[in-house]
Amino acid sequence: xxxxxxxxxxxxxxxxxxxxxxxxxxxxxxxxxxxxxxxxxxxxxxxxxxxxxxxxxxxxxxxxxxxxxxxxxxxxxxxxxxxxxxxxxxxxxxxxxxxxxxxxxxxxxxxxxxxxxxxxxxxxxxxxxxxxxxxxxxxxxxxxxxxxxxxxxxxxxxxxxxxxxxxxxxxxxxxxxxxxxxxxxxxxxxxxxxxxxxxxxxxxxxxxxxxxxxxxxxxxxxxxxxxxxxxxxxxxxxxxxxxxxxxxxxxxxxxxxxxxxxxxxxxxxxxxxxxxxxxxxxxxxxxxxxxxxxxxxxxxxxxxxxxxxxxxxxxxxxxxxxxxxxxxxxxxxxxxxxxxxxxxxxxxxxxxxxxxxxxxxxxxxxxxxxxxxxxxxxxxx
Ligand SMILES: Cc1ncc(COP(=O)(O)O)c(C=O)c1O
Numbered sequence: 040x041x042x043x044x045x046x047x048x049x050x051x052x053x054x055x056x057x058x059x060x061x062x063x064x065x066x067x068x069x070x071x072x073x074x075x076x077x078x079x080x081x082x083x084x085x086x087x088x089x090x091x092x093x094x095x096x097x098x099x100x101x102x103x104x105x106x107x108x109x110x111x112x113x114x115x116x117x118x119x120x121x122x123x124x125x126x127x128x129x130x131x132x133x134x135x136x137x138x139x140x141x142x143x144x145x146x147x148x149x150x151x152x153x154x155x156x157x158x159x160x161x162x163x164x165x166x167x168x169x170x171x172x173x174x175x176x177x178x179x180x181x182x183x184x185x186x187x188x189x190x191x192x193x194x195x196x197x198x199x200x201x202x203x204x205x206x207x208x209x210x211x212x213x214x215x216x217x218x219x220x221x222x223x224x225x226x227x228x229x230x231x232x233x234x235x236x237x238x239x240x241x242x243x244x245x246x247x248x249x250x251x252x253x254x255x256x257x258x259x260x261x262x263x264x265x266x267x268x269x270x271x272x273x274x275x276x277x278x279x280x281x282x283x284x285x286x287x288x289x290x291x292x293x294x295x296x297x298x299x300x301x302x303x304x305x306x307x308x309x310x311x312x313x314x315x316x317x318x319x320x321x322x323x324x325x326x327x328x329x330x331x332x333x334x335x336x337x338x339x340x341x342x343x344x345x346x347x348x349x350x351x352x353x354x355x356x357x358x359x360x361x362x363x364x365x366x367x368x369x370x371x372x373x374x375x376x377x378x379x380x381x382x383x384x385x386x387x388x389x390x391x392x393x394x395x396x397x398x399x400x401x402x403x404x405x406x407x408x409x410x411x412x413x414x415x416x417x418x419x420x
Pocket of ligand 1: 074133134135136137160206210238240265266267273277278
C-alpha cells in the first residue's frame with residue numbers, strides 16, 4: 040500500500056462537519072466532541088500581539104525559534120518544574136503538530152517503529168506513517184491508567200524500535216500516569232537505547248494533582264508541549280519541543296527545510312502567555328467545575344467511568360451497559376438528540392466499540408443541556 044493510502048482521516052473533524060451541517064439546517068447541536076478550548080485567547084496575549092504588529096517586524100525568526108521565546112520558556116521550566124533547560128534545546132514549532140512532524144522526520148528510517156498506547160491521540164500514528172515509520176499500537180486499560188508501562192514497553196520493543204510515546208494527561212482518557220510508573224518508563228526507554236517522547240500539551244490542566252515533566256526524571260527524553268490547550272491558543276499554531284543536545288543540529292536542518300520558522304507574531308505573543316497564570320487558573324477552575332458535574336451525572340445515566348480523569352478536558356466512558364456499538368450510538372445521539380460525542384474508534388481499536396469520549400471544552404449551560412438530552416434519548420422520550 041502506498042504511504043498516503045495508510046493515512047486515516049481525523050474522524051472527530053468529520054463528526055464536527057456533520058454537526059455543522061445539521062446546524063446549517065437549523066438544528067441546535069450540543070458539542071461534547073471537540074478538543075478545543077471554548078475560551079478566548081487571554082487578553083494580555085492579544086495586547087502583546089497588537090504591540091508586536093506595530094513594530095512591523097514580521098520577518099522570519101531563526102528556524103529554531105525567536106531567542107526571546109526560547110529564553111522565556113527556559114525560565115518558565117525553572118519556575119514551573121524547578122528544572123534547568125538550556126534555551127537552545129527548546130525548538131519552537133508551528134503547534135505541537137509541527138513538533139511531531141519534525142521529530143519523526145529526524146528519528147525514523149523507513150520501517151522503524153514507535154510504540155503508542157491504544158487508545159491514544161489518533162494523529163500520532165499518522166505522523167509516524169508519514170515519516171515512513173511503523174506505529175505499534177499497544178492495548179492499554181485501567182490497570183495502567185490507560186498508559187504504556189515499563190512492562191508493556193519491554194514486551195513490545197523490537198530491534199528496530201526508536202521510541203515510545205506517553206501522552207500525559209492522556210487524550211482521550213484524561214488520566215495521569217503515576218510518578219513511579221513514569222520514572223520506570225524513562226529508565227526502560229534509556230536501557231533499550233530508545234527515546235521517550237512525552238506529549239505534555241495538557242499540563243496545567245490537572246485537578247487535585249500536578250503532572251510531572253519527563254525531564255524531572257531524565258534529561259534524555261523528548262518533551263513536546265504547546266500553547267493550544269492550557270493557554271487556549273489553538274489558532275496561533277505555536278508549540279515547542281525540547282530535544283537532547285545531540286539532536287539539535289539535525290532538527291535545525293529539518294526545520295530550515297520543512298517550515299523555515301514558526302509564525303513570528305505568535306512567537307512574540309506567546310512570551311506574554313507565559314505570564315498569564317491568573318487567566319489560565321480561572322480557565323482551569325471552570326474546567327474542573329464541568330468535570331465534577333459530568334463525573335456525577337454520567338454514571339447516573341449508565342456510563343461507566345472506570346478511572347477518574349484528573350487532567351485535560353476529557354472523560355472516557357465505558358458504554359457497555361448502554362450499547363454494544365459505540366459508533367452507532369454516537370451517530371444516533373447526534374442525529375436524534377443533537378449531541379455530538381466522539382466514538383472510541385477514533386482513538387484506536389482496543390475495546391473501541393465499548394467506549395466514547397466526552398469533551399468538556401464547552402460551556403456549563405451546554406453541558407447541562409447535553410446531559411438532559413442524553414437522558415431523554417436513553418429513556419426513549
Ligand atoms: C495529545 C495531543 N497532542 C497534540 C495535539 C495537537 O495540538 P496543536 O498542534 O494544536 O499544538 C492535540 C490536539 O488535540 C492533542 O490532543
